[in-house]
Amino acid sequence: IYHPSFFFNESDGSTTMHFTYIFTLLTATACMAAPAKTAVQKLAPFSAADFTIDLFNPKFEEKGQGGTLSRMNVATLPSLDGQRIAMTLINLEPCGINPPHIHPRASEALYVIDGADILVGVLPENNAKLILNTLDKGKATFVPQGAIHFEQNLSCHPVTLIAANDNEDPGTLTIATEFWMLPDGTLEASLGIKETEIRTIRGHIPMGVAPGADECRKRCGMSY
Numbered sequence: 228i229y230h231p232s233f234f235f236n237e238s239d240g241s242t243t244m245h246f247t248y249i250f251t252l253l254t255a256t257a258c259m260a261a262p263a264k265t266a267v268q269k270l271a272p273f274s275a276a277d278f279t280i281d282l283f284n285p286k287f288e289e290k291g292q293g294g295t296l297s298r299m300n301v302a303t304l305p306s307l308d309g310q311r312i313a314m315t316l317i318n319l320e321p322c323g324i325n326p327p328h329i330h331p332r333a334s335e336a337l338y339v340i341d342g343a344d345i346l347v348g349v350l351p352e353n354n355a356k357l358i359l360n361t362l363d364k365g366k367a368t369f370v371p372q373g374a375i376h377f378e379q380n381l382s383c384h385p386v387t388l389i390a391a392n393d394n395e396d397p398g399t400l401t402i403a404t405e406f407w408m409l410p411d412g413t414l415e416a417s418l419g420i421k422e423t424e425i426r427t428i429r430g431h432i433p434m435g436v437a438p439g440a441d442e443c444r445k446r447c448g449m450s451y
Contacts, residue, residue, distance in 0.1 A: 321382060327403065
């Protein structure tokens with residue numbers, strides 16, 4: 228603790244504060260942050276049960292008309308913090324599609340647990356080659372970080388896939404839904420279509436896993 232006179236210039240009777248000293252003092256105080264936690268310290272508060280998750284539990288499901296996504300990430304399993312891993316269980320109904328999306332903070336490994344005739348598309352960036360593969364049970368592929376990709380069930384039977392990411396918070400940006408959230412004027416200028424058309428399209432975009440193409444649904448004898 229310093230006497231108030233320490234902060235003033237008394238040589239000329241003024242009350243000019245020594246701003247340099249105060250700035251240095253405040254900077255030093257700000258730098259005295261709590262030390263970073265070790266890996267052991269981060270995990271210590273969690274019980275054994277906090278290291279598991281039931282991906283079949285409906286509270287972790289994101290439901291769409293064409294299937295479900297069940298995520299294991301830092302939001303659903305906080306003990307993953309700092310572990311650089313996440314996982315999504317993908318269940319696609321006949322003809323269902325996990326629409327084109329990106330993971331801004333992670334690459335992805337994709338494995339087919341059950342099913343066949345699953346079209347997987349990957350588009351890494353502008354001017355890159357579109358990579359299309361049809362996967363069956365036991366086959367796997369990967370998606371570079373930030374690449375647009377999708378999984379589409381072309382069969383008339385449900386399929387199950389698992390997607391693993393190298394970040395506990397990979398993030399997801401679904402192209403169709405988020406693109407059409409841009410201002411009408413921006414979309415009109417970019418696409419050369421009228422605002423009335425933009426609003427019509429925006430009102431017909433399905434949320435989450437989509438039900439699939441009309442051709443597939445008709446072939447599989449499904450209602451529209």
